[in-house]
Amino acid sequence: MKITGDQQLIKKMNKSIVLDTIRQRQPLSRADISAGIGLNKATVSSLVSELIDSNLVTEIGPGESSGGRKPTLLLFNKNAGFAIGIDIRVSDLLAILVDLEGNVLHEKSVSLTDFSPEKVLEQVRKTILLLKRKLPESPYGIVGIGIGVPGLVNEKNRVVSAPNLGWDNVDLAGALAAEFSDNIHIDNEANAGAIGEKLYGAGRDSLNLIYLSLGVGIGSGIIVGGELYRGTSNFSGEVGHMTIAENGPLCRCGNRGCWETLASEKALLDRAAALDEHDEAPNLESIMKAAKQGDPAAVSLLNEIGSQLGVGLANLVNILNPELIVIGNRLSLAGELFEDAMLRTIESRSLSYHRKKTHVDFAKLGIRSTALGAASMPITAFLTDPDVTID
Ligand SMILES: [Zn+2]
Structure with missing residues (x-):
């Protein structure tokens, strides 16, 4: 029998669904897959054989039996490539x-x-x-x-x-x-x-989340319904250039008062440099160390960054009503030092119905997100x- 293009496509889709089911729910049997995705056992068996032949799936010893012969269980071969x-x-x-x-x-x-x-x-x-x-x-x-x-x-x-x-x-x-x-x-x-935090980190169980990248600038990745929201030209998420202060500091984008001029790592270092009479330029690590030792200037700088972060985050909470906000990248290393000020500001500035179910968390993957x-x-x-x- 000649296989038509449509049939080829359907087979490919089914194979990908079978593989996905094994990855998500392993170890499991062919019968479990069949019951789980509603494809008949013969089709599942034939697709599983192909996946075993291509080294993407392996078999392991028999699992629990519900009576009768014990089924062979399948595992995704994570070392295939x-x-x-x-x-x-x-x-x-x-x-x-x-x-x-x-x-x-x-x-x-x-x-x-x-x-x-x-x-x-x-x-x-x-x-x-x-x-x-x-x-x-x-x-x-x-x-x-x-x-x-x-x-x-x-x-x-x-x-x-x-x-x-x-x-x-x-x-x-x-x-x-x-x-x-x-x-x-x-x-x-x-x-x-x-995507990293959604698949492997803090966002595993969340469908609607914002990952906030706090580095030299501020960027974000917005996940809606489990998928990355990319915008019309793939340029979504430039939250660092939201205007927070109409006549604030000049931003590299040409605008004034962008969020990242007030709440990024660069904003923190610029402010610290303006305060510091020493010759050596302050860095994130030295500011964190000073704040942990109770240095009032360092504590106040980090509180200020925390409240400026909260102002922007309150806007995002009101617009997107996310389930989770994950704070990542370099500045998140100082998270515990600005967290209180940030959460207080979100609490006081966002709409109560919007923030009710929103959690704020730090990146689980650290700087590997x-x-x-x-x-x-x-x-x-x-x-x-x-x-x-x-x-
Ligand atoms: Zn800007």
């Missing part, structure tokens, strides 16, 4: 090698001094090669690469603008494709961070279409 996730930040890049369930096998961070696209690309290449040397034996090798960048990335995988790196229109994926993989995903760092989210993108693409092999 690996992915690389990279977070390009303003001071350094963080690269991780993960298995197909996002467990980190190796990690490498490299400091960046020259941000020209050529130099950064060279560092990215070197780091990928270094991680590839740590790669365990596996059927698929590297299935793909994901990279988060602090800037705008369009729907064609191209970095349109990354002001903190001085980049305009950079095709990172194109530059790496020939050497490494066609399965390369470039995304805004906050979008990648949101973006790298893990970036690595998950090629994994998702690979597992949605497991017959396409790369590397």
Whole structure:
């Protein structure tokens, strides 16, 4: 019998659903899958056989029987292949090698001094090669690469603008494709961070969440109904440029009083530098240390950052009524020092019905949220279409 294009597509979709069910609910039997997704047992068995042949699923010893023969249980083979996730930040890049369930096998961070696209690309290449040397034996090798960048990335995988790196229109994926993989995903760092926390971190059980990336600037990734909200041109989430103070400090975007001029790591350091009579420029670590020792200036700086964060967050709570807000990136390291002021301000400024069910949490993945989210993108693409092999 000739299989038509439609049948091919349906088979591919069913296979992907079966694989997804095994990943979510493992260990489980063929009968469990059949009952769980409503496909008949013969179809499930045939799809499972194909998944076993392609090394994505393995069988383990018999499970509990409800009478009769004990069923063989199935497991997702998380070591069938690996992915690389990279977070390009303003001071350094963080690269991780993960298995197909996002467990980190190796990690490498490299400091960046020259941000020209050529130099950064060279560092990215070197780091990928270094991680590839740590790669365990596996059927698929590297299935793909994901990279988060602090800037705008369009729907064609191209970095349109990354002001903190001085980049305009950079095709990172194109530059790496020939050497490494066609399965390369470039995304805004906050979008990648949101996906990382949703899949592996604080947002696992939340369908509607905002991941707030507090770094040199402020960005966000907005997840609605379990999916990233990307906007019309893939540029959603630039909450750092909400106007909070009409005549506030001048922002790098040309506007005045943007949220990130008042509540980012850079805002904190700028204020600390203005107060400090010493020659040495303060950094986040030194301010945190001073605040922990009770230094009144440091405590008051962090309280001020906390309340400015709360002002913007109250706006987001009123607009989006999220279930969860996850605070991530560098400044979240000082979370416990500004949390009270931030929560107090959200409480006093947001609408009571809106904030009732909103929780505020800090990133569970620490500074790895973006790298893990970036690595998950090629994994998702690979597992949605497991017959396409790369590397
Ligand atoms: Zn701005």
